[in-house]
Amino acid sequence: MKSFILRKMLGMVATLAFFCLGFESAHAGDARLGKMKADRILILGNSMTTCGSNQWGLSASTADKDYAHLLAKSIDEVTGGSLVLEQTSPAPDRWYDGNPLPNYNGNVINVADIFERNYKTWDNARIKNQLEWKADIVVLQFGENVPMNDFDTEAFAVAMNKLVAELKLSSNPQIFIVSHVLGRNPAIDDIKKQIVAEDPGHRIYVDLTQIHEDSSNMGQYSHPNDKGMKLMAEGIFKAMEMHAAETGTSQRYNYARPFEPLTRPAFISLPPGAVEPAGWLRDWCLAARDGYTGHMDEYDDAFKHAWASDYQMTGERLLWYKGAWPYEGGGYWFDGLARLGYALHDDALIQMAKRRLYAVADHTNANGIFFLWWLDRNNPDDRNAVAAALDGWPVWACGLLGRAMVGYYAGSGDKHVLDSLETVYGADPDCLREITGSMSNLWPAFDTYTWTGNKSIADALDAMFDEKRAGLTPILNRYRTAPDLKPGTEVENQHVVAFLENTTPWAVGYLWTGDSGYLEAALGWHELIERVAMQPYGVPVSDEWYGPTGAFRGSETCDVAGYVWSQAALLAVSGEGHMADRLERAFFNAGPATVSRDFKTHIYFQSPNRFADGSPNFPHGPMAGGGSYKPKHSPLCCTAALNRIVPYYVTNMWMATYDNGLAATCYGPCKVTALAADRVPVEITCKTDYPFNETINMSVKPAKEAAFPLLLHIPAWCKNPELSINGSVVSVQQNAKGFVCVNRSWKPGDTVRLYFPMTxxxxxxxxxxxxxxxxxxxxxxxxxxxxxxxxxxxxxxxxxxxxxxxxxxxxxxxxxxxxxxxxxxxxxxxxxxxxxxxxxxxxxxxxxxxxxxxxxxxxxxxxxxxxxxxxxxxxxxxxxxxxxxxxxxxxxxxxxxxxxxxxxxxxxxxxxxxxxx
Ligand SMILES: [Zn+2]
Structure with a gap:
């Protein structure tokens, strides 16, 4: 139907003025939108861009009311420039197979025939004139006329990739790829998103799918009317402004996500696998693999049940102690399993993680309740059962699985798992609000958004941080703002697993809304627990609630894992070096106390002093038995959670920066392989026995000489750090966050030596x-x-x-x-x-x-x-x-x-x- 209308319109084309190519008339000034050059715009679209005899977009009432003209006007208003729009010439229906190349002049071109209907034979030579003209900004608005009855995903992706690659070669423009406007077409939009994801510094996906949903935006031939056109122009312009604000045209960010909001974290996490452990740290990772992490199914049947497709709890059995526990345990375990697998580059572990996560991903559907795919969110009984199970506890467990999926996807790029995440978090824009006692899904939902740009997830995040919306439990809501740290202030404590899960994710609010109060809140509550309850081994009293530091008070192993995760997350968002200090302190001290030397037995609680087995008698969990090393404890939480401790540390020792540098955040023997500068592969080997000695020798090996900043964390306890580059001592000038920045051109064989004298x-x-x-x-x-x-x-x-x-x-x-x-x-x-x-x-x-x-x-x-x-x-x-x-x-x-x-x-x-x- 749509296709018929478009053809009919094209058939009406009369030859109007023949615009000679030239563009000499084009303003050759220095117009800029933010850092983005904005002198030349190229628009490749379909009938909405330019159509037939009117030479403007269907169905605007006049030329100056179509989106292309409105967009150009908005840009010019900001830049003071004067963009020229020259319509397709000659008219687009003249294309046929034997047509000599190139086809067209002009910079506003209808590619319905040459691309949409014939993507399989797309030839970049058709826009040779435009490529030579070298646009600063390109808008790609097409897809609606692609015949879907025999849609060839691969061929379409190839054609799109060919087009954007050639544009990149010609002038490396900022390319704005517009979603389907007339209805939704995920098959095509997914390909567009994928292409954006490959070069987020220069490609931006503009989601305009909502316009058609309001019929008052649509006019003749079911095409956008003046109101719809205005919304199109505004949507594209907003995307341009946002992108211009964050991006210089020569800049791209090696590890930035394609859809991240304007407020950026201080550091970008590297994908699991970028940091490989070495030396003593590798020995410990191998012990984890050969102990618990690679063998959880042998410890308890609960781990066989964990998210297995035939283990589907419903009704009352959604309570953790009535059968649902494996959902929590599986989330913890898979999270550690996938990350350890990538850190060690151990294919057996990776395959095990994949098998277990696929058991969920294969079934995920929009009607399920989060990852509980066998439940039906439209069935009140199922919803009530989940809500009744300890205030939505099963949904909390889903968040742990979500984090495991995010880790696995970051390491693998496996779209099946990303699709599952998108289905779960994109199914219902109220999902993050709906269960009011838990924040564990917030971070994986946010991560999924940054990879997919899913509109419904964006709505869910908007709702979560909408202060006017009620619904969160008071216990959760109080962590929205920072606590009073004045000595003597009284605070109601909380179970520490819940405390960590409910404070740390508020930092996402800062990234999502730009309101730094959210970050201050998360950091403030962690500062509170530092002052009130910190044990000398670096994890707060958590037996299982927090309370004053004590020689015989305990810390639950779940909270060693939770604390390590929290500090790594807050370090990435805030860039505060003292979070790295806390991460090291917890990992080097509390970490090894949780397990036996062979990584095959563990404790539930540790305490600073332990002189007898069965001592002290802890107030919760396994009580007096909680301090004993056993293959498992009841409840099994710690048995599962301990798998996260080692890989979370290893994968967060290095992070990427937004100036395409690398940051050494925590130390230990390792090798990081990552991109720096203009996508130059760099390998940095850290030879050290740290923290058992004071020297870290790094050798830096970029694939070719490349200039990039290397940030080095200086531990706060170290009063006289020394830094040498290639044998020469360099003065150590830390920034306010405790990092030294070495910005230079790095050559293969360069060395960095850090000496952290300990006292x-x-x-x-x-x-x-x-x-x-x-x-x-x-x-x-x-x-x-x-x-x-x-x-x-x-x-x-x-x-x-x-x-x-x-x-x-x-x-x-x-x-x-x-x-x-x-x-x-x-x-x-x-x-x-x-x-x-x-x-x-x-x-x-x-x-x-x-x-x-x-x-x-x-x-x-x-x-x-x-x-x-x-x-x-x-x-x-x-x-x-x-x-x-x-x-x-x-x-x-x-x-x-x-x-x-x-x-x-x-x-x-x-x-x-x-x-x-
Ligand atoms: Zn536990």
Whole structure:
């Protein structure tokens, strides 16, 4: 029908004026839209662009009311230029196979016959004149006349690619590719989006599919009337303005997403696989692969059920403890599995992840409830069952799977999985709002938007950040704004898994709306938990709610994973170096404590001090058994979540920057392979045993000499960092966010040496935690932002060296749950005169967090009489008076190398000092 009308119109063409090619008349000035040159515009379209005898777009009432003229006018108004629009000449229906090439003059051309209906034989020579003319801006508005009865996806993609590639070669213009306007055609629009995704710096997809949905926008021949034309012009112009604001014509961003909003994150995550672990870090990754991550199905049947196509819970069984748990567990596990697979370039792991994710992607449909594809969102029973299952808990679990899918897609580019994400998050513009107790889907929905530009996802994100819209639970809504950090402020605490999942994603609000308040909120709540609840190993008290720092308080393994994920995400958005410091601190300390050395048993809770198995008796989860290393714990959450810890660190050690540089955010032995400068492949090898030594040697190998900035994070604990480039010392000038920027032309063989001298730091504080099982109930309590120099609770001291926390190890020579009975651990740290010395040895040939650590500290301590009760252990209430004869040196090793240890020590008092009290 449509095709018939277009042909009819074309048949009416009369030869009007014959515009000679020339364009000499074209303004050759220096008009710019933002950084974008705007002197020459080329529009290749169909009848909406120019049609027949009228020589303007169908169905505008006059020439100056079609979208092309309105668009040119809008551009000129901003730039002060005068774009020339010359219509197709000769008229487009003259094209036939034997026609001599090129066909046309002019810069506003109807390609309905030469491209749309004959894309299979498209020849760039047909626009030879236009290519030679060298446009600054190109608008491609066509697709409606492509015959869909025998549509050849591949041939159409080839023709489109040929066209844009040739345009790029001729003048590298900014190309605006307009969606289907007359109705929707995903088959064609998907190809357009794909083409945009390949060069987001120069290609922009303009979604105008909504115009036809309002019949008042449509006129004769079901083509846009004056009102519709105006909307087309406005839509394209808005896309131009947005793009102009963010892009210089010579600039493109190697890792930017094709549809990202105007507000950019500070860093762009590299796809999983860009960073490969080496040295000790690779050994640990291999242990993860050979332990849990590659073998989860062997640990519990729940992992076989996880998102398996024949495991479909409905009704009451959507409660996690009645059958739905595998949805959470699967999300956690697949997230770690895919990312570890790419980090290690291990095809077996990648295939395993693919198989499991395909089981969902194969079935995803717009009627499902998120990834719960067997449910029907139009069925009130299904909706109610999901909502009734602990305030939409199954939807929360879907967000974890969404993150796994995003990680897998980022590594693979596998469109089947992206389609699944788009179906799930694009099905319902209310989806992010609808379940009001969870934010876990926000980030994967946002990621999916940046890859697809899906309008419905955009609407869902708009709704999520629309403050006027009610619906979020108060507990969630309070994280929208930053907390009061004033000492003494009281805050209602939360379960820490929920806290992390519900605070961190507000940072997406900053990217989506540009309102920095959202980022400040996310960072503010993390600052609050840092002040209120941080444990010395770098993860807050979470047993399972947060509360004051305590020597025998626990941190759930789920929260080690959740904290690592949160800091990596906030680091990318904010670019704040102290997030990188927190990421390193959690990963190097709390990370290894979660699992045994062979990565085959794990704990549910860790605590700074552990001197006996079954101690302390934690208030939640597996209670007293939560500190034991076992193949699995009940509930299985931590067994699944621990798979994320190692790959999240590795994949976030390097990030890309928006000036096409690379940023070293966290350190450790690795190799990064990524694009920098103008898409030059660069390989950077980091040779180091960091954090077990202080030097990082990088060798930089660009495929050819290339100028790009290299950002290097300077850890906040390091007071005198040194940097050398090719053997010459360079002064270290950090920016406000804790990074040094080395902007130079890099040649293969260039070297960077970082030296981060570590100093031992003794930190004292008060343990104001509650001891023992306090309520055991899942309910909030009030916690206070501590006051400086508070004297509440027993005093303690910790020792750190660089990013590492140090502990007095109680050897676990028999197994991880049996402390050496003869070990002495009742000591008070001599905080008045610690006199710390450092001992180093070579790294072992294979790394497994050994007791025989390559890095040891000795420190002065005093043996004390301290025999805490295992079920309810406490630190001594006051400092212990020093006695000269009892003073001795004790040896400390990294916290991560211990399974039993003291790391929050009782402290000594000087005789004089204690007398003065
Ligand atoms: Zn857990």
């Amino acid at each position: 031992a730091l003794v930190k004292t504080g008060r343990d104001d935690s509650q001891y023992g099982p306090y309520t055991g109930e899942h309910k909030p309590t009030m916690v206070k932002v501590p006051k400086e120099g508070s004297t509440q609770g027993p005093p303690y001291a910790t020792v750190s060296y660089g990013p590492l926390l140090f502990s007095l190890a109680i050897p676990d020579t028999k197994d991880a749950n049996t402390p050496e009975p003869s070990a002495r651990w009742a000591f008070a740290l001599d905080v008045q005169n610690p006199d710390i010395t450092v001992e180093r040895r070579a790294m072992p040939s294979r790394w497994d967090w050994p007791l025989d650590s390559p890095l040891k500290l000795t420190v002065n301590a005093t043996a004390i009489d301290w025999t805490p009760a295992p079920a309810l252990p406490k630190l001594p209430n006051s400092p212990v008076t020093k006695q000269k004869e009892a003073s001795e040196k004790i040896t400390l090793i990294p916290y991560g190398c211990t399974k039993f240890r003291i790391s929050m020590f009782p402290v000594t008092a000087n005789t004089e000092a204690s007398g003065s009290h």
